[in-house]
């Protein structure tokens with residue numbers, strides 16, 4: 001029997017219970033597909049006598065039209081509904097506060113290192129590098145620092161093996177460069193150095209800048225001229241400079257260089273311990289024994305060397321009273337430079 005009425009009712013019931021877009025497609029196949037319920041009814045028509053075929057054919061086709069229209073309608077309604085639901089569930093709440101990713105800042109130590117390099121480069125100095133893990137030979141021996149020198153004390157030096165240490169200063173770069181090239185030469189070397197030491201003005205790692213100039217007739221006045229020019233640029237052209245006799249195994253004569261205290265203008269205060277002066281670097285004329293170690297003839301060549309602590313210079317330049325601030329990387333601190 002071609003029960004069109006009950007087929008229509010079944011279809012409408014099923015259509016009513018459809019709630020998802022995916023189910024609509026299944027329904028379409030079930031009724032209108034090649035082996036669909038309606039399609040098979042259409043096939044049966046050909047077996048009927050012409051009279052019945054015509055009237056039944058019309059109702060089957062009407063049902064087919066109805067099913068197609070209803071399915072299309074439901075499909076577009078469900079599509080719209082699902083699109084709206086997705087818009088709501090995927091909505092971004094633009095009123096929420098975002099994640100704050102602060103920009104970093106150039107570190108004041110790097111800034112001052114660059115400034116120092118710049119000053120010496122304009123005076124014709126090159127820039128060299130050396131390893132932070134260094135041989136005892138370069139760090140001490142070749143710099144005329146004998147085995148019993150206090151600087152080699154286990155308490156100051158980080159030992160890796162008996163012969164390998166963390167460099168305690170940038171002076172070994174002097175030796176490494178002189179071993180490679182013949183005079184005339186002038187360069188600075190910058191970098192990290194390590195000492196087993198920690199308080200408000202010392203950290204186990206800090207930075208130094210080393211300088212070396214060697215030629216056939218370098219004198220102490222060349223050293224004075226270069227260092228005064230440097231100090232007047234890194235501080236101010238009015239900054240007083242004084243050379244004080246001192247001792248370093250690798251220079252002879254040696255000096256320590258002071259600048260007029262920038263906190264009290266030389267009148268004497270707590271920072272300069274009442275002296276009116278602040279020590280900022282060590283320097284001197286290269287000890288002939290160092291030249292001998294690298295195969296330079298001390299009868300032909302003379303030279304000067306100097307070394308300074310970059311943290312100390314930066315602290316003085318910017319009136320920073322605690323060295324540890326450099327290593328906390330608090331942006332409120334770093335933003336001030």
Ligand code: DAH
Pocket residue numbers: 168169170171210211248250251281282283284304305306307308
């Ligand atoms: N290396 C010394 C230190 O760390 C600083 C120094 C002094 C370097 C005199 C030099 C120099 O080149 O001539 O205390």
